[in-house]
Amino acid sequence: MIKKFYITTPIYYVNDKPHLGHAYTTIAADILARYHRFIGDEVFFLTGTDEHGAKVAKSAEKVGKTPKQFCDEISALYTSLWDALNISNNDFIRTTDQRHEIGAKKFIEKLREADAIYEGSYEGLYCTGCEKFLTEKELVDGKCPDHKICPDKISEKNYFFKLDKYAKKVQELIEKDKIKIEPENIRSEVLGLFKQELENFSVSREKVAWGIKVPWDESQVIYVWVDALSNYITALGYGSSNDANFKKYWPTDLHLMGKDIIKFHAIYWPAMLLAAKLAVPKHIFANGYFTVNGQKMSKTIGNVIDPNDLVKKYGSDAARFLIISQFPFGQDGDVKAEKFDEQFNANLANGLGNLVSRVTAMYLKLDLKKCKGKVLENKEVVRLVTNAWKNYEKFMEENKIDQSLKTTFSLVKFANEYISVEKPWELFGKDDEKCALVLCNLIEIIRHIAWMIYPFLPETAENILTQFSMWDEESKLEYAKLKKWKRFDLDLQVKKAQALFPRI
Numbered sequence: 001m002i003k004k005f006y007i008t009t010p011i012y013y014v015n016d017k018p019h020l021g022h023a024y025t026t027i028a029a030d031i032l033a034r035y036h037r038f039i040g041d042e043v044f045f046l047t048g049t050d051e052h053g054a055k056v057a058k059s060a061e062k063v064g065k066t067p068k069q070f071c072d073e074i075s076a077l078y079t080s081l082w083d084a085l086n087i088s089n090n091d092f093i094r095t096t097d098q099r100h101e102i103g104a105k106k107f108i109e110k111l112r113e114a115d116a117i118y119e120g121s122y123e124g125l126y127c128t129g130c131e132k133f134l135t136e137k138e139l140v141d142g143k144c145p146d147h148k149i150c151p152d153k154i155s156e157k158n159y160f161f162k163l164d165k166y167a168k169k170v171q172e173l174i175e176k177d178k179i180k181i182e183p184e185n186i187r188s189e190v191l192g193l194f195k196q197e198l199e200n201f202s203v204s205r206e207k208v209a210w211g212i213k214v215p216w217d218e219s220q221v222i223y224v225w226v227d228a229l230s231n232y233i234t235a236l237g238y239g240s241s242n243d244a245n246f247k248k249y250w251p252t253d254l255h256l257m258g259k260d261i262i263k264f265h266a267i268y269w270p271a272m273l274l275a276a277k278l279a280v281p282k283h284i285f286a287n288g289y290f291t292v293n294g295q296k297m298s299k300t301i302g303n304v305i306d307p308n309d310l311v312k313k314y315g316s317d318a319a320r321f322l323i324i325s326q327f328p329f330g331q332d333g334d335v336k337a338e339k340f341d342e343q344f345n346a347n348l349a350n351g352l353g354n355l356v357s358r359v360t361a362m363y364l365k366l367d368l369k370k371c372k373g374k375v376l377e378n379k380e381v382v383r384l385v386t387n388a389w390k391n392y393e394k395f396m397e398e399n400k401i402d403q404s405l406k407t408t409f410s411l412v413k414f415a416n417e418y419i420s421v422e423k424p425w426e427l428f429g430k431d432d433e434k435c436a437l438v439l440c441n442l443i444e445i446i447r448h449i450a451w452m453i454y455p456f457l458p459e460t461a462e463n464i465l466t467q468f469s470m471w472d473e474e475s476k477l478e479y480a481k482l483k484k485w486k487r488f489d490l491d492l493q494v495k496k497a498q499a500l501f502p503r504i
């Protein structure tokens, strides 16, 4: 039976243009989406932009634009970056889309019908940077620890969500892994939050104009986080007459996000879904946060990396590689921008690129047709590749994407060493049979590498397979067949092609 796989990224705020952090989560989601399509799942991959709220309105005002004008411009920067990075999302939701507004209103109505909402007044501190209320305890020297600004003192009428009515159930679902939260340290952090007092939260704002109006009280707009979270269902058509995708894909198989917003996803969102009598997400995975050269990425420090610059310099696939391979997925890490050239040269130019060009050149130079029909595989190599697939899959299933990539590159390393040890050019004319065996093994290893990197470096995978005249036939094959060791005829059409990754 074909499995469905619904995967999401956070929808990103449009207060500023996209940076490396946004690209990081989106590329990871793309890799997983591509992998799941590859193994035959029916995938729906969603990303988008979060456009309402005080933060975006303020940014628009600063540059003298209307919020909508401003949102259109910044949201377009996201879609063009995703094009440049070859992101294969099935849909792109904007919270200013009419379809979203319809669904978000329906959702909050459902919460009200379920008696999960009450009117109250809020007096407290609000950080526009975080778009959330902060408690005194959370402040450092009176400031928001993340944005280093004093929160606004707010006193207004709000509608509140009765989190206390649903928190226990959410906790139970997490404890029983019905909502699986990973990595483990984040799961413990979330479970720890239930031990403190979880306050009911506000689902509307009175003094914010830029938002979706609360359907029963137009003096209020829906709180930007409630508005934003509901994107995961509105994009599937929830609340509209065309909700086939909602019926097919909900609940989410994987919500991916940075650990900064885990509380909203792991506690608030499931609680609201329970109230609305909708299924809860199956799996929530938080990626770690990275610093750049040891410091938080910030405009003031001037260390913000624009992913477009990486694409321009290294190309789309290499940019994906460099962004995702820096540190283990799920952990915090540091990105050293000055190391990109070195990593590009070592792994892509000298590693993968060199392997493909050496094998191509040898194959074209040596006429191996006469070896046809001989035993053309080495059991040890076959075992190595089969094991690599096992590890690769295991890591992918555990969302350890960097480990899958490492496994693949260990095959690249092996193949390059295999060439140095066997020296096929010396075998030619002396031991043609062995020469053919080595080259065939190498081409077959490259075929496996190409398929393994397919979710990571899709263009490169296609280029390699095209170079060996395999793409047309292979790309129609099923995953189970592709990953099997294969013998092929030695009259393979091999094309000389440009270097995949010219050295920098």
Ligand code: MSP
Pocket (backbone or CB within 6 Å): 009, 010, 011, 012, 013, 014, 020, 021, 022, 024, 025, 050, 228, 229, 230, 231, 256, 257, 258, 259, 260, 261, 287, 288, 289, 290, 291, 297
């Ligand atoms: N709009 C909300 C999300 C609503 S989802 C219903 C939001 N947007 S954001 O633009 O601030 O994006 C935050 C996300 O960007 C993080 O959760 C993470 O996925 C990604 N990252 C931003 N900076 C990052 C790092 N420095 N490191 C890793 N991921 C980072 O929050």
